Amino acid sequence: AQSVTQLDSQVPVFEEAPVELRCNYSSSVSVYLFWYVQYPNQGLQLLLKYLSGSTLVKSINGFEAEFNKSQTSFHLRKPSVHISDTAEYFCAVKKAKAAGNKLTFGGGTRVLVKP
Amino acid sequence: ETGVTQSPTHLIKTRGQQVTLRCSSQSGHNTVSWYQQALGQGPQFIFQYYREEENGRGNFPPRFSGLQFPNYSSELNVNALELDDSALYLCASSSLQGANGTQYFGPGTRLLVL
Numbered sequence: 001a002q003s004v005t006q007l008d009s010q011v012p013v014f015e016e017a018p019v020e021l022r023c024n025y026s027s028s029v030s031v032y033l034f035w036y037v038q039y040p041n042q043g044l045q046l047l048l049k050y051l052s053g054s055t056l057v058k059s060i061n062g063f064e065a066e067f068n069k070s071q072t073s074f075h076l077r078k079p080s081v082h083i084s085d086t087a088e089y090f091c092a093v094k095k096a097k098a099a100g101n102k103l104t105f106g107g108g109t110r111v112l113v114k115p
Numbered sequence: 116e117t118g119v120t121q122s123p124t125h126l127i128k129t130r131g132q133q134v135t136l137r138c139s140s141q142s143g144h145n146t147v148s149w150y151q152q153a154l155g156q157g158p159q160f161i162f163q164y165y166r167e168e169e170n171g172r173g174n175f176p177p178r179f180s181g182l183q184f185p186n187y188s189s190e191l192n193v194n195a196l197e198l199d200d201s202a203l204y205l206c207a208s209s210s211l212q213g214a215n216g217t218q219y220f221g222p223g224t225r226l227l228v229l
Contacts, residue, residue: 004157036220043119043205044158044220090157100171101148101209101218105157 002027002093006106013081014114021076021109023065023091030096033074034103035065038088047089050074051096086113119208119221127227133194136224138206140187145210147189148218149181152203164189193226201228 007022025031032051036044048059055067065076074091088110092103120139128134140147146165150158160173164183178194187208193200203225207218 006157034217043121043222044207046217046219049217092157100163101146101207102160102163102171102173103148103150103158103207103218104160107157108155 002031002095002104004091004093004104004106006089006091006109008109009107010110010112012112012114015083016080018077018079019081019085019111021089021091021111023074023076023106025072025074025091025093027072027093027095031093032096033065033067034092034094035063035074035076036090036092036105038090038108040087044090047076081111081113083113083115085111087111119206119219121204121206121221121224123224124222125225125227127229128196129229130196130198132196133192134196134226136191136193136204136206136226138189138191138208138221140189140208141219143210144208144219145187146208147183147187148207148209149189149191150205150207151175152205152223153199154202158205161191196228198228201226 003026005024013019034049035047037047048057050067058064063078088108090108091106122137148163149161152158163171167183180192182190203223205223206221209218
């Protein structure tokens with residue numbers, strides 16, 4: 001079975017400051033990794049994903065995450081946040097090459113960007 | 116491409132009642148998964164449907180059941196509602212081909228059980 005731990009439940013940060021959201025996972029098999037964002041009263045939106053290849057993946061809105069197999073981590077970073085980045089962020093894993101699409105999520109990290 | 120849609124957006128039921136939630140998949144997607152997101156927690160996998168058959172289930176009791184229709188839309192049915200069933204129910208669609216696991220979520224149905 002897989003499990004995901006998001007080490008910070010809440011991260012307050014000032015506008016234009018950098019932010020890092022930590023994600024560690026546990027799995028006995030290879031996994032794909034995902035970050036989803038959930039804005040207030042909305043569903044989940046895919047932010048970025050790691051399937052294979054380069055361990056550094058980037059989103060179109062300035063977020064990036066790095067897959068570290070030895071540390072079983074997939075931390076999310078943004079060098080300069082905006083007020084609009086206020087949301088909850090979920091890290092998730094899925095068994096690689098599995099027929100099903102079951103995602104296992106962490107508990108989420110709430111980011112509050114302050115002016 | 117049309118996105119994933121869910122109905123209703125909000126629902127209030129009383130303990131012991133039954134509820135049906137609906138989901139329309141994103142165009143071209145043949146797999147639907149359902150998740151339960153309790154307040155302050157991450158989503159939990161309920162089950163997945165592919166070609167109208169359940170092909171994966173999480174740790175949920177049998178009173179949680181589902182259907183997938185030929186047009187790939189889906190329903191989640193919950194019988195004998197309990198207070199702990201209060202949550203946001205999310206539907207996600209994907210293409211099973213390639214199985215890279217990228218799922219696209221709908222806005223959710225918020226269920227309150229009184």
